[in-house]
Amino acid sequence: MAERFRHVAIVGKHQAPGIRPVLEEIAQFLCASGLDVSLEADTALNTGLTGYDALSHEELGRACDLAVVIGGDGTMLGFAREMAPYGIPLLGINQGRLGFITDIPIERWRESLAPVLAGDYEVEPRAMLEGEVWRDGEVIYTGLALNDVVVSRGATAGMVELKIEVGEQFVANMRADGLIVASPTGSTAYALSAGGPILHPSIAGWLLVPIAPHTLSNRPIVLPDLGEVRLEIVAGRDASVNFDMQSLASLLHGDTITVRRSQHQVRFLHPQGWSYYATLRRKLRWYL
Template identity: 60%
Template sequence: MRFRRVALVGKYHASGSRDALERVVHFLHEQGCEVTLERETAHHMGPLGDGTLDVAGIGAHCDLALVVGGDGTMLGIGRQLGPCGVPLIGINQGRLGFITDIPFDRFADILRPMLRGAYEEEHRALMRAGVWRDGDCVFQTIAMNDVVVNRGGAPSMVELRVEVDGHFVANQRADGLIIASPTGSTAYALSAGGPLIHPAIAGWVMVPIAPHTLSNRPIVLPSDGEIAIEVVAGREPSAHFDMQTFTSLLPGDRIAVRRSAHTLRLLHPVGWSYFDTLRRKLHWNEGVVA
């Protein structure tokens, strides 16, 4: 057995999640694994498995984290566990499933060889982002998908000054601006008109949201530098990180985005292909006879 101590993270807000987790726990026990439930999952689901641990405990004591849910569940735990070096496997109980790519109805057959070492490992870049105010860092976090700066609820644009490695790029008036990783290129950035980026490419995509100037287009930038966004003007602007954490902004605030020193370790079944995922999730080739 390659992974004996397995942490289980669930999508506890969805109906039927406890039954799904019970099935996974039962399967893991049959394989000889010790199963630890992530603390928030256990708080909402009740006791399952052989105990509970918080994220730090999982990082210190578990060989693998198994995520049962959708991409949002993976984002929530992935950006916390990424710096710990614990590999993750995603079982899809959500809708799209770009990074939780194992279908729930087939999880047992697919997981069985993976637990014994038959898998393909992929490393995904993480973003380190901070909000600076009057020279002090007032907020800092890790993001897996994207960093989004956008306007508040008022029907007015936000004005942003963008720099890359200290070089002025442009002042942008728009509903907001997205800085997305290759993983996040299939999320909000895609719906805002950004390109898909293969996960092996060391780059970020910068995508304006409903820009005032139509020549303001998405651009792919290298990930080895720093992107800085300064709030010039706007009513109640905010910054969102993976659309799960956010902070309110003031004029003059700077949001700095760099590549994290850590990466997220994702495990896939043998034969997994990123292009197969895109074709299946984006419905490419529908109606085409191969």
């Protein structure tokens, strides 16, 4: 039986021009539907919306049972990562450009949101990545990602050389501009731009995608999402690692990045009839 909701969090891309009237209209709609509404604190502060509780991410996670995210995929990525430990389902209304995970068009929010509130929706779980950066036997950084973990060369330096291990097995030493470890969700992000394949979100796997490799035989690999991927910095100056939008710069030789499947998932809600293939067709313009 579909979950019915009581308390909805609203988060918006507050830098977007003209977003305040949209946020206010959605908040009023939710209130008129008999729901409690709270705003994410930065959204409230930067739009000047009043009349609703402005809560931190932790407070939203503890109080709310649904989050409506208005913006682009970047807005959703950041908020989804914050909400993952609380298991709150997310519904994305797209006011950005591509919108693979904020997939409801802004002009259709009302007709899409109403049936979801009535309990008529589909739930789509998405796997997440987590990992650490190790230096001299100690963890110096931890991160959580919905899209990808990216190791990149320095801005002015040459290629980075990485030692790649999967589980207990050595894979290769690779020289490239970087390497992407992507979830199925991330397969339509940076990994796609770097020449990787698209993975359906239900596939229990991830991608290793080289970025401009020195050797053209270094190709993307699809892996089962079991065990751990280890990337050791062998050579290259000022390399960095990025967990979605969280970065650590100036990695040193010998630093190791470990990546594995997170215990957390993100749950996206979609109106009945939603299709992943229709999203790909629309966003990638697969038209006849």
